[in-house]
Amino acid sequence: MSPVDQSRNHVGRAASxxxxxxxxxxxxxxxxxxxxxxKTGLGEGKVQLGDATFQGGSAERLSKEIAKGGPIxxxxxxxxxxxxxxxxxIGNDTDSGWYAFRAAPANKDRDCTWTWQPDEExxxxxxxxxxxAPADGKxxxxxxxxxxxxxxxxxxxAEARTATTTTTTAD
Numbered sequence: 001m002s003p004v005d006q007s008r009n010h011v012g013r014a015a016s017x018x019x020x021x022x023x024x025x026x027x028x029x030x031x032x033x034x035x036x037x038x039k040t041g042l043g044e045g046k047v048q049l050g051d052a053t054f055q056g057g058s059a060e061r062l063s064k065e066i067a068k069g070g071p072i073x074x075x076x077x078x079x080x081x082x083x084x085x086x087x088x089x090i091g092n093d094t095d096s097g098w099y100a101f102r103a104a105p106a107n108k109d110r111d112c113t114w115t116w117q118p119d120e121e122x123x124x125x126x127x128x129x130x131x132x133a134p135a136d137g138k139x140x141x142x143x144x145x146x147x148x149x150x151x152x153x154x155x156x157x158a159e160a161r162t163a164t165t166t167t168t169t170a171d
Contacts, residue, residue: 053154054074054154054156055152055153056087056153059094059152063089067089072086073085084113085100085101085103085156086123087099090135098152099136099137104125105131108125111127112125112128113125114133122134144158
C-alpha cells in the first residue's frame with residue numbers, strides 16, 4: 001500500500017478552478033471593452049490610441065530655454081514620422097506668444113528642417129537656404145498652442161478634427 005492516499009476528487013476541483021478562471025477572464029475582457037468605448041458601448045466606439053495633444057512642459061521653463069537657445073525641435077515619435085514640429089515663443093508673457101509649426105517646408109523631405117537664424121530672426125530651410133519662414137511660422141502648417149495651468153498644450157490634431165466636423169442645416 002502507498003504511503004500517500006490517492007485523491008478521488010481532484011477532477012472536480014480542476015473543473016471548478018477552470019470555471020472560475022474563465023468567468024474572471026470574461027469579466028476582465030468585458031471591462032476592458034467598456035473602458036475602450038465608455039460612451040457608446042461594445043463594438044460601436046472608435047478607438048484612437050495616443051493623446052490628441054502634445055504636452056510640451058512648463059511654459060515658464062520652455063520660454064527661458066527658447067530665449068537662451070532658440071526654438072525647440074521635437075521629432076515625431078509616432079510610427080508615422082510625419083509631424084516633426086518646432087516650438088517657438090515670442091515675447092515676455094509666458095501665457096501667450098507660443099507657436100508650433102511643421103519642422104520642414106511643405107513638400108520637402110523630413111530631413112529638410114527649418115533652422116533658426118538668430119541674427120536674422122528667421123528660419124531657413126536646411127536643404128535650400130533661399131526658403132525662409134518668419135519667426136512665428138506664419139504661412140506654415142501651424143498647430144494651436146494653449147497654456148493650461150502653466151503647461152503647454154499643442155493640439156496636433158486640430159486640423160484633422162476640423163476637416164471631419166460636419167454641420168447640418170434645416171431646410
